Structure formats: structure tokens, C-alpha cells
Amino acid sequence: MNLFIKYIYRQLLGPFVLIMLSMTGIAWLTQSLRFIELIIIKGLPVNIFLNLTILIIPKLLATIIPFIAFLAALITYSRLNTESELISMKTAGMNNFKILIPAIIFGITLGILAISLENYGSPYAYNKFKNLQHNIRNNYISTLFQEKVFSSPIQGLTVFIKERDKTGNFQGILIHDERNLNKTISIIAEKGKIVTTQKGARFSLINGNRQEISRDKNISILYFDEYTLNISNYSKDTSPRFKEASERSFYELFNPEKNINELYKKEFKAEAHKRIITPLIILIMVLIGAMTSIIGKFNRKASIKKLFFSISAALTIQIYIIAAPQLMIHSPQLIPFIYIFILIILLLIIFLISDKVEKIKEKILYKYKVL
Numbered sequence: 001m002n003l004f005i006k007y008i009y010r011q012l013l014g015p016f017v018l019i020m021l022s023m024t025g026i027a028w029l030t031q032s033l034r035f036i037e038l039i040i041i042k043g044l045p046v047n048i049f050l051n052l053t054i055l056i057i058p059k060l061l062a063t064i065i066p067f068i069a070f071l072a073a074l075i076t077y078s079r080l081n082t083e084s085e086l087i088s089m090k091t092a093g094m095n096n097f098k099i100l101i102p103a104i105i106f107g108i109t110l111g112i113l114a115i116s117l118e119n120y121g122s123p124y125a126y127n128k129f130k131n132l133q134h135n136i137r138n139n140y141i142s143t144l145f146q147e148k149v150f151s152s153p154i155q156g157l158t159v160f161i162k163e164r165d166k167t168g169n170f171q172g173i174l175i176h177d178e179r180n181l182n183k184t185i186s187i188i189a190e191k192g193k194i195v196t197t198q199k200g201a202r203f204s205l206i207n208g209n210r211q212e213i214s215r216d217k218n219i220s221i222l223y224f225d226e227y228t229l230n231i232s233n234y235s236k237d238t239s240p241r242f243k244e245a246s247e248r249s250f251y252e253l254f255n256p257e258k259n260i261n262e263l264y265k266k267e268f269k270a271e272a273h274k275r276i277i278t279p280l281i282i283l284i285m286v287l288i289g290a291m292t293s294i295i296g297k298f299n300r301k302a303s304i305k306k307l308f309f310s311i312s313a314a315l316t317i318q319i320y321i322i323a324a325p326q327l328m329i330h331s332p333q334l335i336p337f338i339y340i341f342i343l344i345i346l347l348l349i350i351f352l353i354s355d356k357v358e359k360i361k362e363k364i365l366y367k368y369k370v371l
Contacts, residue, residue, distance in 0.1 A: 003104045004102070005101060007100030007102075007104065007155075009035070009105065009106055011080070012072055012073060012076045012102065012103065012106045013072075013106075014070035015071065015075045015076055016068060016069065016110075017074040019068050019071050019072060020061070022066075022067050023064055023068060024057060024061065026095070027060045027061070028053055028054070028057060029055055031052070031053040031056050031057070031060075031250065032049075032053050033051055033201075035049055035052050037110070045319070048132065048136065051130065051132055052132060052133070052148060054280060055128050055132065056124040056129050057121045057125070057127045057131035057223050058117060058121050058122040058126070059125065059126045059246055060120045061117065061122075062114065062117050062122045062278070063321065063322065064282050064320060065113075065114055065117070065282065066114075066278070066282045066285045066318060067285065067286050067315075067318045067319070069106075069107065069110050069282050069286045069316040070285035070286065070288060071105075071287075071289065071359070072108075073103055073286045073287070073288075073290040074289035074290070074292055074307075074311075074314075074321060076120065076290070077103070077289065077290045077291075077292065077293040077294065078292070078293050078307075079166060080293065081293035081294075081303075085325040086099065087294060093153075096291070096295070096353040096354070097353060097354075098109070098293065099294060100287065100294065100353060103238070103286050103287060103289075103290040104283070104286075104287070106282065106286055107282055107283035107284075107285075107286035107287065109280045110279075110286070111279030111280070111283055112279070112281045113280055114278050115275070115278075116283055118275045118278060119249060119250045119275060120249075122246070123246065123247050123248055123249055126201075126244075127243065130243075130244065131241070134241050145159055145161050145164070145170070145296075146161065146164075146171075147161055147162070147164050148160075148161070148162065149161075156177065156178045156179035157175075157176070157177050157178075158175070158176040158177075159173070159174070159176075160172075160174040160175075161172070161173060161174050165292070169192070169193045170192050170193060170208045171190070171191050172190070172191075173185070173186040173187070173188070173189040173191070173192050173205060173208070174186070174188055175188075175189075175203075175244075181215075182214065183213060183215065184212070184213045184216050185206065185210065185212050185213075186211045186212075187208060187209070187210045187211075187213075187227070188208050188209055188214075189207060189208030189227070190206060190207035190208055191205075191206050191207065192204055192205040192206055192232075195370040196290075198305045202228050202229065202230060203228070203230075203231050203329075204226070204227075204228055204292040205224070205226070205228070205229060206225065206226055206229045207225060208223075208224060208227065209221055209222060209223045209295055210222040210223065210224065210227065215367075216241075224336075233311065245264075245267045245268050245270070245271035246271065248268065248271070250272060250275060253268040253270075253271055253272040254268070254269075254272055254328060256268050263329075266328075267325075267329055268334060269328065269332065269335075270324075270326075270328035270332075271325060271326075272323070273324075273328055273338070275289045275340065277324070277339070277342055278321070280342050281317060281321055281344070281369065283346075284345055284346060285314055285348065285355075287349050288314055289314070289348070290312055291305050291310075291349065291352060291353055292307060292310040293306075294345065295352050295353060295355065296369040300344035317345075324338060
């Protein structure tokens, strides 16, 4: 029996690793396309770009592991069925439950992996990701300014850039500053660039004018060939950064700060419950994938129908995983029913793989033309 479990377990592990690496690569490529503009247009260092794209991957993996587990189980047990190994197992006297023991152990293993990932790896990496984003906004002020877009690095300050070349120089600059309630300052410059000094970032402007309107409507205009605007205070955000739900540990989710907004408390609670149900969802997904090739008759027509139903069920559950947190945020009273729904699915799976109720099961499956 131990050799049988090890054999099937290894068969499950191969497709899982291969699919996970493939989907991780796709996820990394997707994130790279999101941030590639930071390098090509805004001049962000390559090492920071790589950190950004890599740190977001654990959070994405935590979401897609259940579906990867389903695919691994589906592929493995379908191959065993195609090569008549499942028939040999049943001929040798093994029932459905014994055949599924390796899948159950595999699902539990992945559940433990998901707990570690969602409670330690993913929050840690996502926290690093958000901190890095925060530092980019503070230390790479030029990344805040985009061509032909009114950018507001802080409240009361608006910057418009008509063009930006590959070297980081700006053309057609408009700056509108309303931070001081006693006066409004507008600056127009032909060109300029961001320069970094020991005292912070500076906006070096060339050929333009500075218009100041006081509270009593007095206007003063200054024309300049060169003008330097201190923007170090504009870019630096020294206030503590608020940690999102995905950045927090399990303990932090259930024990948030006392003065926190009620909506955030609901988000934290929803995230905590999502982490609780994820291992159960993974086990369900593995069993759905594995049982597709075990229950019912072994013929081509039945196999296609079972495959369709299992993929539909897996996709529905995957959508459910993504949508459940929002459902729990907006309707906290439904949280118990989410657990009940998972319990019903588990009971239904146990019913379908049970050999003792084979006749009842086949009647139901024939009625709905699944077999």
C-alpha cells in the first residue's frame, strides 16, 4: 500500500510542479508588462523592477494553487485511466476510497503549503512589494510624472508634462501649487528635468515664468532663464503606511488597531476566513480532479461528459474563491453559509466516491445523463 501511495503521489507531483512553474512564468510576464513602463519611459533601475515583479508572485500563487491542484489530479488520474491502471486497481480489489488516498494526502500536503504561503510567505512578500512601491514614490519622484497627464504627487500640487524624452528631460511644463492657502503659484517652463541633490529632489526649470496670486488678488510675475523648485518635500511621505489585509498576518487580521475604520475590519475578517477555507478548497479541487476518472463508466462518451462537469465545477469553485472575500465584506452574515456550502460539497464528493451507495449514485447520474 505504501508503494502504491508513493507511486501515485509522485505522479501527482510532476504535473503540479510543471503547471505551477508555467503559470508562475505567465504571472511574472503579466506583472512585467505592468511595470515595464517604469524602466523604458521612467528610468527605474532594473533591480527594482525585478523586485517589484517577483514580490507580487506569492500573492498570485496563493490564489491559483487550488486550480493548479485540480489540473494535476485531473491529468494524473486521466492518464492512469487511459493506461488501464485504474481498471487493474479495481480488479485487484481496491475501492474508490483506497485509490483516492494518494490524492487526499496530496491535497492535505498542498493545504499545509497554502497555509504557510498565505499566512507567512505571501503577506511578507506583499508587504515588501507595497513598501517598495512606497519608496519609489518617495525616492523616484520622476516616476510620478507622465506625459500629457495632470499628476498630483501630493494634495494641492498639480504637474503637467507635455513631452518626456528617453534621457528623462521634460518639455512643456506646467506646475500649479495651491498648498499655501494665502497664495496660489503657477509656473510655466519650456523645459526642465528632475535632479537629485544631497538635500533632496529638485525640479530644474528653463525658460519660463512664475505667477503668484495672493489672497487679496495681487499678482506678481517673475520671468526666468533658470529656476529651481524644491520638490523633496513634495515627494516624501513620512506618515506610517497603512497595511492592507493581504499584508497582515493571521493574528493581525483578527486583532486590528482599535481606531481602524469598520470597512477595514470587515476586509480583514474576510481575508482571515478566506485563508481558513483555502486548504479545504484545495482538497475539494484535488478530489474533483481525481474522481473524474474513477466514478461512473469507463467509456469515451461518459468520459467527455464527466470531464466537462468537473472542469465546470472547478472553474465555479475558483471564481467562488476570488468572489468570496467581497461577498463576506458586503454581507458578513453570509460567512456561516460559506462554510456550510464547502461542507455540502465535501459530503457530495464522499457520496459520489462511496462504493456502498453505487446503485443509488448511478441512478442519479443516469437521470441527469452524466454517465
